[in-house]
Amino acid sequence: MPAASDRILKPRKTPRQARSEATVEAIFDATIQVLLAEGAARLTTTRVAERAGVSVGTMYQYFPNKQALLHAVLKRHLDGLIDKVEKACRALAGETIAVISDGLVAAYLQAKMDSFDTARALYAVGAELDLGSLQAANSKRVGEAVMAVLTSALDVRFEDVRVVAFTLHVTVAGAVGAVLERGGSRARAKILASELPIMCRAYLTAVAKRK
Amino acid sequence: MPAASDRILKPRKTPRQARSEATVEAIFDATIQVLLAEGAARLTTTRVAERAGVSVGTMYQYFPNKQALLHAVLKRHLDGLIDKVEKACRALAGETIAVISDGLVAAYLQAKMDSFDTARALYAVGAELDLGSLQAANSKRVGEAVMAVLTSALDVRFEDVRVVAFTLHVTVAGAVGAVLERGGSRARAKILASELPIMCRAYLTAVAKRK
């Protein structure tokens, strides 16, 4: 039988939607904090829940399992990257292939470097989840956007834009990923920043046909 | 007090060294088998030991922990790759840059494809261990070999071979890794096989100076 004090002690009902959003946000933040502060090996559902200020049980209301949590956190990060790349693609439409190439590489590197620590931390858990499907969706969205800019190039056209866009994406993403995975110093990131534009421009020029 | 039957039932002492090697080999094989058959999530020390026909305790005599085991298995795989790439480098010494470029890319792709399933399976556990240090060592050895062939090129020389070799390695390895990570169909591997040579040759030509 509920005592009268219950009415006072219990928090008033907060708007369901807003509360949920805040909780999810707190869990996301907690995940990255634990990852950065304690490492992938100590990234525990209990620890994340504790840091986020909720019980494990509550966390499992929002995410059915640990993998789903990591998936969501990584998706959030990748979506942010994709947004930036898409924006860059739209801004580069109708330029020459040289400008497009440099702009794309710069945008991609910039986006990755903006969230260097987070990106590195997330790469460390990447293999624990179905990174495959996420990256596939990622590839698709970035692929569409890149195909669009390449097609819009002022001075050239491509035999098979799909293949070219795929190659470009997988090479740049792969190189950056490789550097991030292996301890990724910022020095090495700088080498990429100077060499990738040359490589991409050279590749695009090699496979392009004059318009 | 040992009974007389012990002398009969106990296996005779097998040469220490040879026995160890066989056991370690069995554990390596068991690891990859469990990985391919049951997936990374079910890759368990107990399961590996069982499959290898030893007790967990025995396995811990050879490998101080699970990470060390995975590290060793991955190292074994990467060393195999490096050997092939180094061999290719030696064979390509003194050729023109075009031949060297195509030869290098072909050798790298070939080596990866030879062990496609193993490579894919290992990528799935890559993040669980200090892949970083392994890849760093890997990078170094491959870097040396690639620098050597590039320097030996008949027709051109490079301002900074170290940077060029690094870029080449990280791009090709990254692209292949990216494709393997995301479910890597062989169809996509084929696109790489046709595009990477073009890209690498274009890059090398762009940064090379006539001799």
Added chain:
DNA sequence: ACCTGAACACCGTTCAAGT
């Protein structure tokens, strides 16, 4: 000497019991 496998600490996940 060397191997075994029960035991321990800890993790992901669930769900009865609270409020």
Added chain:
DNA sequence: ACCTGAACACCGTTCAAGT
């Protein structure tokens, strides 16, 4: 209705007890 956290199954690792 919603949250909690003890409880459960399972994992990595150890080490007393066997042979």
